[in-house]
């Protein structure tokens with residue numbers, strides 16, 4: 001029988017707006033207008049949360065979710081606790097921009113403080129990139145500051161006997177395999193697993209849990225947002241081919257015209 | 264100089280890297296600095312010879328047998344050593360490896376990095392435009408505090424073909440520690456043979472929430488089969504477990520560029536659109552004529568996909584003259 005290896009997992013998640021069919025900006029072009037939008041955890045990180053819960057279910061150990069964001073980001077911490085994460089830490093900001101360097105420093109400091117207080121982490125899970133800013137660097141900066149190995153773009157993860165074996169898609173198809181000793185940072189992509197939906201008891205339990213709050217220090221930014229704008233869209237004229245199954249001959253004519261019905 | 268990481272597949276420069284070179288070259292001429300390309304791994308010299316006409320002054324080939332397998336930290340350590348010789352900017356493709364290596368350069372040096380840049384203007388500070396939300400939103404930003412580290416969004420800038428001889432090659436032997444080689448590719452799993460990849464398919468038939476469940480995908484599989492195409496899906500279909508994530512199109516899935524994308528029961532959320540906007544044409548099958556995806560459609564059929572899609576398959580069989588045998 002395999003030796004049972006307990007893992008203590010930290011997951012870092014970010015609160016992002018759940019934008020739908022179009023993005024609407026605020027009048028000053030500084031933000032997405034979120035008055036009519038909900039918020040969510042970035043999809044890659046939802047999978048990181050699920051992966052953490054599965055690892056703890058399989059091996060035992062502890063699980064902690066951490067976010068840097070406004071007070072309202074407590075909602076995303078409770079979402080993670082609703083599917084099984086035990087502890088939550090909120091690095092509470094006033095809601096302004098934190099560039100990737102400032103974010104990484106704050107997360108690194110908070111992780112060190114957790115460890116100084118006796119909470120060990122064998123595995124630190126991140127998303128490959130945050131859905132909103134897509135900076136592609138926070139996990140790597142945190143790992144480097146902590147002196148830990150980091151594997152990115154992970155879509156398959158195996159933790160055994162103190163090592164992480166991870167798979168990532170190769171650009172030419174197939175997979176690349178990486179292997180690093182724990183403790184390690186792993187940045188995952190959606191597709192690594194299928195996240196579960198929270199149960200009602202899970203939600204109730206999460207609502208009662210304590211969220212640890214920390215006020216982080218903001219390091220100066222190197223990358224500063226000036227304004228947002230929507231990319232230019234070319235207008236597409238739509239030809240309505242018909243309504244219901246009667247449109248089928250028109251569709252097939254189109255396929256023939258486009259040369260897509262060759263064989 | 265403007266240091267530019269050029270990725271290559273077995274000796275052939277990758278297109279996103281050539282796009283990065285085009286940006287590097289414009290930066291170089293604005294700043295009066297030469298462009299240096301940096302290549303790693305086996306067959307780098309073959310790739311270097313193909314950089315003629317790309318405005319590259321020198322090509323640096325990093326030669327170290329330990330770098331035959333990809334090792335992101337070691338690549339970054341090498342880039343850092345080249346950067347220390349004096350670079351005005353470092354540029355790479357906004358590819359998986361390009362973003363990864365540049366993030367390590369940023370982490371090791373403390374320099375800021377901007378990912379998926381589409382425009383850059385030198386100055387103090389540098390000004391740039393970059394993609395957020397996988398390109399659904401643009402950010403104008405400034406970048407301050409040392410030579411900027413930039414990755415260039417793939418397919419957002421043109422490659423510039425010019426005349427010129429192949430650049431001079433300089434071999435570079437980086438100083439690497441064991442720690443720099445801790446993260447590296449230790450194995451490969453080859454792709455399954457014979458499977459048509461979604462990103463290569465000329466026709467993609469897409470399905471979303473409108474399918475109502477996993478069973479209805481049989482009619483999409485059938486249509487895709489008749490057209491020699493592939494089936495792709497929205498995130499609703501993968502989150503519900505109807506289809507595997509490998510078929511998801513969009514921000515957190517695949518980017519496709521078929522001749523025709525047939526989107527069935529998909530509303531057209533921006534995160535889905537970023538995955539299919541490179542399609543030459545979109546044919547929408549949706550019961551809602553007001554669905555947001557309509558504004559991207561070249562063609563549309565308004566109706567219930569459960570009857571429209573089988574009717575199209577039947578009509579294809581009829582015109583091919585084997586309607587009876589195919590049932």
Ligand SMILES: Cc1cc2nc3c(=O)[nH]c(=O)nc-3n(C[C@H](O)[C@H](O)[C@H](O)COP(=O)(O)OP(=O)(O)OC[C@H]3O[C@@H](n4cnc5c(N)ncnc54)[C@H](O)[C@@H]3O)c2cc1C
Pocket residue numbers: 017018019020040042043131470471472473474496497498499500511512513514515516517527528529530531532533534535538548549550551554566567568569
């Ligand atoms: C950060 C982030 C990343 C995301 N990444 C992705 C991604 O990579 N890919 C992705 O797809 N989504 C992604 N999403 C989700 C996205 O926002 C939408 O929720 C999703 O694309 C909607 O899927 P859908 O169009 O299938 O469903 P819906 O939006 O519910 O649309 C269903 C459509 O089907 C039509 N319909 C219903 N029944 C029928 C019928 N019988 N016949 C014909 N038409 C019918 C309806 O009119 C409607 O237009 C992401 C979201 C976030 C926040």
Ligand SMILES: Nc1ncnc2c1ncn2[C@@H]1O[C@H](COP(=O)(O)O)[C@@H](O)[C@H]1O
Pocket residue numbers: 012013014015042044045066067068069100103125126127128129130131133134135136137138139
């Ligand atoms: N504000 C934040 N709070 C917690 N984790 C974050 C935050 N920003 C980024 N991360 C983590 O770092 C990953 C990469 O983010 P980025 O480099 O911004 O694209 C994300 O997927 C998260 O796991």
